[in-house]
Amino acid sequence: MVQALAVSYVRVVEVERVTPRMLRISFSGDSPPALLENRPDQQMKLCFPRPGQRVPRLPEPEAEDTYGMRWYEAYLAIPEAERPLMRSFTVRSYEPGSGLMAVDFVLHGDDGPATRWARAARPGDVAGMVGPSSAYAxxxxxxxxxxxxxxxxxxxxxxxxxxxxxxxxxxxxxxxxxxxxxxxxxxxxxxxxxxxxxxxxxxxxxxxxxxxxxxxxxxxxxxxxxxxxxxxxxxxxxxxxxxxxxxxxxxxxxxxxxxxxxxxxxxxxxxxxxxxxxxx
Ligand SMILES: Cc1cc2nc3c(=O)[nH]c(=O)nc-3n(C[C@H](O)[C@H](O)[C@H](O)COP(=O)(O)OP(=O)(O)OC[C@H]3O[C@@H](n4cnc5c(N)ncnc54)[C@H](O)[C@@H]3O)c2cc1C
Missing domain, CATH: 3.40.50.80 (Nucleotide-binding domain of ferredoxin-NADP reductase (FNR) module)
Structure with missing residues (x-):
């Protein structure tokens, strides 16, 4: 069975250096408290805006009805020029009290869209999140x-x-x-x-x-x-x-x-x- 994954927006609250090449970005969002589970090694995908976009375009909530449970088809249905750039990450920590989720980004030098976005991230910036889901645990x-x-x-x-x-x-x-x-x-x-x-x-x-x-x-x-x-x-x-x-x-x-x-x-x-x- 194809698993439905929650798609949501998350907003940067804080950016801190863990080490010279590792950035910890804390996010808040409307849905993460409901999405995150109490288990280690939770992986999810982050979606970053295309050049020229301030906020990434995500599949519409009703896309799940249109496409059944296949979120990836809904993602691919977004015209390529507007489709967000998507990369895999791990939930480093989640605090149910504050609702803050931290993600650690490796600044690996051979920059791709995720690394570039993380380097420039400031409080208020918005990314998209797909998952996490125990289907991918x-x-x-x-x-x-x-x-x-x-x-x-x-x-x-x-x-x-x-x-x-x-x-x-x-x-x-x-x-x-x-x-x-x-x-x-x-x-x-x-x-x-x-x-x-x-x-x-x-x-x-x-x-x-x-x-x-x-x-x-x-x-x-x-x-x-x-x-x-x-x-x-x-x-x-x-x-x-x-x-x-x-x-x-x-x-x-x-x-x-x-x-x-x-x-x-x-x-x-x-x-x-x-x-x-x-x-x-
Ligand atoms: C389940 C899962 C969980 C992950 N969790 C994390 C996480 O919590 N934090 C994290 O930082 N990464 C994590 N990753 C790895 C991350 O998804 C990749 O490193 C991703 O390629 C980064 O995207 P990018 O846009 O920076 O680079 P891309 O556009 O994907 O690649 C651009 C270039 O960078 C090189 N590159 C990519 N990653 C690295 C690297 N780590 N070191 C050196 N060169 C690299 C590629 O070979 C390529 O030449 C995870 C991956 C998976 C599958």
């Missing part, structure tokens, strides 16, 4: 020891996962960032070991995961970040460490030299099939 494999690995784009999700772990749980985080100034602090009741991997020192995330000390069994992996790296990490965990495929949740968050508007490559499609098979 990434299941966290159950295990006594969790290995979380990813680059900056995965840190918001990793932060929410760590915050959601109970006392007694154990987690190892391998996090790739540009340099030491990009390191962040995470709160968790669990016993957490964090290994920072610095690109400016030529360190590699795969090497860090290879050398991570993990207990022999009862381990699960959660991987996100640049798609090629995520594939290599998964291969290592499944083929070299012997983790069951079902114990490794993985997702390519971005592709080198490709935008999120570019068509999937053959390799992307092969991995999407494997993800679907693993989930089935």
């Amino acid at each position: 990434r299941p966290l494999p159950a295990a006594g020891h969790l290995l979380l690995a990813g680059d900056e784009s995965a840190l918001p999700a990793i932060g929410t996962i760590l915050e959601g772990l109970p006392a007694g749980a154990r987690a190892t985080v391998c996090a790739e960032v540009a340099d030491a100034a990009e390191e962040q602090r995470f709160d968790s009741a669990a016993e957490v070991t964090v290994r920072w991997v610095h690109r400016n020192r030529g360190e590699s995330l795969l090497d860090a995961v290879r050398s991570a000390a993990l207990p022999g069994d009862d381990v699960a992996g959660w991987l996100a970040g640049e798609a090629g790296t995520v594939r290599a990490l998964r291969r290592h965990l499944v083929e070299e460490r012997g983790l069951p495929r079902s114990a490794v949740e993985f997702s390519g968050y971005w592709r080198r030299a490709l935008t999120q508007d570019d068509a999937p490559t053959e390799e992307d499609l092969a991995w999407a099939r494997e993800r679907a098979e693993g989930a089935g």
Whole structure:
């Protein structure tokens, strides 16, 4: 069944620097309090205005009636020149009291529409939001020891996962960032070991995961970040460490030299099939 997703406007309330290359933008909106669920790793899509627009054009509320539950068709039905630019993000935090939702944006240098919008964002600016929805929730494999690995784009999700772990749980985080100034602090009741991997020192995330000390069994992996790296990490965990495929949740968050508007490559499609098979 195709899932209906809520589409809403959100307004910038505050912009703050988390690190030199990570911006935290807090949004308010009419609908987020009803939309957001109490779970970690909530992903959604943000819609940004086209050049010349102040506010992005979103599918009309009645589009759901016209298009059944297929929000994406309603999105595609907007003439291309006016269609908002859409990218995937993670809800870093949500405060039911104030209704504020924070999203952390990586300022990755190779600017696309999301990064450009975030750099220029000021209180009062408006973006669109599609979701989040539990239909797209990434299941966290159950295990006594969790290995979380990813680059900056995965840190918001990793932060929410760590915050959601109970006392007694154990987690190892391998996090790739540009340099030491990009390191962040995470709160968790669990016993957490964090290994920072610095690109400016030529360190590699795969090497860090290879050398991570993990207990022999009862381990699960959660991987996100640049798609090629995520594939290599998964291969290592499944083929070299012997983790069951079902114990490794993985997702390519971005592709080198490709935008999120570019068509999937053959390799992307092969991995999407494997993800679907693993989930089935
Ligand atoms: C489920 C999910 C959750 C995500 N959560 C977050 C989040 O909370 N915060 C966040 O910042 N990102 C997150 N991402 C990643 C984000 O959607 C992508 O990085 C996206 O490409 C950014 O859009 P853009 O317009 O800046 O760049 P695009 O127009 O998509 O790409 C432009 C260029 O930038 C390069 N590029 C894109 N992203 C990166 C990057 N991270 N590092 C280096 N180069 C890059 C591309 O290769 C391309 O050459 C998430 C992705 C997914 C799928």
